[in-house]
Amino acid sequence: GQNIDQPTEMTATEGAIVQINCTYQTSGFNGLFWYQQHAGEAPTFLSYNVLDGLEEKGRFSSFLSRSKGYSYLLLKELQMKDSASYLCAVTGAGSYQLTFGKGTKLSVIP
Amino acid sequence: GAVVSQHPSWVICKSGTSVKIECRSLDFQATTMFWYRQFPKQSLMLMATSNEGSKATYEQGVEKDKFLINHASLTLSTLTVTSAHPEDSSFYICSASQIVTGELFFGEGSRLTVL
Numbered sequence: 001g002q003n004i005d006q007p008t009e010m011t012a013t014e015g016a017i018v019q020i021n022c023t024y025q026t027s028g029f030n031g032l033f034w035y036q037q038h039a040g041e042a043p044t045f046l047s048y049n050v051l052d053g054l055e056e057k058g059r060f061s062s063f064l065s066r067s068k069g070y071s072y073l074l075l076k077e078l079q080m081k082d083s084a085s086y087l088c089a090v091t092g093a094g095s096y097q098l099t100f101g102k103g104t105k106l107s108v109i110p
Numbered sequence: 111g112a113v114v115s116q117h118p119s120w121v122i123c124k125s126g127t128s129v130k131i132e133c134r135s136l137d138f139q140a141t142t143m144f145w146y147r148q149f150p151k152q153s154l155m156l157m158a159t160s161n162e163g164s165k166a167t168y169e170q171g172v173e174k175d176k177f178l179i180n181h182a183s184l185t186l187s188t189l190t191v192t193s194a195h196p197e198d199s200s201f202y203i204c205s206a207s208q209i210v211t212g213e214l215f216f217g218e219g220s221r222l223t224v225l
Binding site (some may be wrong): 033041043044045047071098099100101102103 | 116152153154155156166203205214216217
């Protein structure tokens with residue numbers, strides 16, 4: 001089975017940097033995804049990590065450590081529109097079936 | 111980029127009726143599509159994996175006779191909620207994986223309200 005943990009809620013200030021952590025325990029591992037979901041909308045793809053290390057994409061970066069079962073999503077220069085839920089999800093070995101964490105609700109305040 | 115289209119976006123129906131939701135991959139072929147359900151303030155829960163040309167694989171606790179899935183072609187999967195009841199009211203989302211990149215694309219979601 002798969003177990004994914006991430007904080008339920010976080011609050012950060014506009015213009016600041018925030019790090020959302022995700023830990024996972026899986027019977028097999030293929031890759032880890034981060035998605036952004038605004039209320040009432042479908043998730044939007046942010047990043048996909050397969051190998052250890054940091055992947056940077058503009059204001060968003062994602063880090064993966066397979067040996068530690070750990071990932072984080074780093075958001076820089078926070079904007080009000082970044083207020084959303086951020087979902088960590090993993091795929092098992094040889095599968096594209098995603099298992100989602102419960103999501104972290106990020107509130108960006110002025 | 112690859113796009114997945116889901117229809118309808120929202121539907122209101124009477125208790126006891128059946129509702130069909132379509133999920134189409136618009137510019138790529140998807141041998142596998144996934145159906146998720148999301149209740150308010152909760153995360154996405156995988157309901158079933160839809161395989162083109164074969165029976166869907168349902169997650170534990172999901173009634174296959176109530177949630178009928180048909181994946182008739184490489185670009186279309188349908189979810190039919192049969193004899194819907196108010197507790198079936200939820201946000202249903204499909205996704206399809208682009209085999210080459212492994213990236214998963216989501217449909218826009220369908221909000222079902224059963225009166």
